[in-house]
Amino acid sequence: MLEISNLTHTYGSGPGAHHALGGIDLRVTQGELVCIVGPSGCGKSTLLRSIAGLLKPTGGTITLGGTPVDRTPDDLAVVFQDYSRSLFPWMSVADNVALPLRRKGMDRGRRRAAAEEALEQVGLAGASGKYPWQLSGGMQQRVSIARALAYRPSLMLMDEPFGSVDAQTREDLEDLTLRVRNHHNMTILLITHDIDESVYVGDRVVVLAKAPATVVGDLRVDLPGPRDQITTRENPAFVHLRAEVGRLVRGMRSHPAAAS
Structure with missing residues (x-):
């Protein structure tokens, strides 16, 4: 609460x-x-x-x-309006989503699995290997939401x-x-x-x-x-x-x- x-x-x-x-x-x-x-x-x-x-x-x-x-x-997780500044362009979509999970001490395999699950939930199951600049604005914001979701x-x-x-x-x-x-x-x-x-x-x-x-x-x-x-x-x-x-x-x- x-x-x-x-x-x-x-x-x-x-x-x-x-x-x-x-x-x-x-x-x-x-x-x-x-x-x-x-x-x-x-x-x-x-x-x-x-x-x-x-x-x-x-x-x-x-x-x-x-x-x-x-x-x-x-x-706590935050989803900002300016998705272009909240995603790292040199990192893949999956790596962007998994990045905050390091704070939870999760190993690489668990981080990857959590990222893939979150991306599937936001309709981006096939985009994990892409980079943010390859996606539309709406898809980039879905990545931001997936990152928050993966963090639970x-x-x-x-x-x-x-x-x-x-x-x-x-x-x-x-x-x-x-x-x-x-x-x-x-x-x-x-x-x-x-x-x-x-x-x-x-x-x-x-x-x-x-x-x-x-x-x-x-x-x-x-x-x-x-x-x-x-x-x-x-x-x-x-x-x-x-x-x-x-x-x-x-x-x-x-x-x-x-x-x-």
Whole structure:
């Protein structure tokens, strides 16, 4: 379980200080897929970096599985938006996926087997010997997801993971994320600017106010499964939730003082 209590963060000091997080409270239980949305610059990336142990917050607490987060947790994986910078171009796809497994002390054979299994799960069983530059953008992001899968984390953080691919590939990757979560009962925290995407993939949608960020909405997504890109998006409940999230986000854009 991920628990965040009264999390604050300020960049700089004095009159020029930027208050990014204004007291975030959030709980994510095992197996949940929680999407975080909000206006640009509202502190979503600051929140993710804090959870990942890459940024020490000014105040508040973060615990993962009951353990305080004061560095990058051993059982956490991150999938970034810029897949081209997260993969090593001189390493094969399989070696890219297997690389983090060295931290777990796995021998080469076990690392290779885990990488091949993860690549099969993301639909890239035949690409293990290729190099990232030989793959499309969508396939490279699948490699990034496979690398996170192979690591078997208790929490996967996804930072705008589909923001750099075309619309059709984005839908494919959304569906892949749902399959991965369902198959592994994996806990996922996904940051996105796309309101439709947040409602489509999420069990919950958490809306942040403009910086200093606070939680202004935490909506449960109760849609029938399995979800698909046509019937789910046509469901009246989906349309209603999308509108509700949209109103919250637009309200924060129009009234930034509400976040204070």
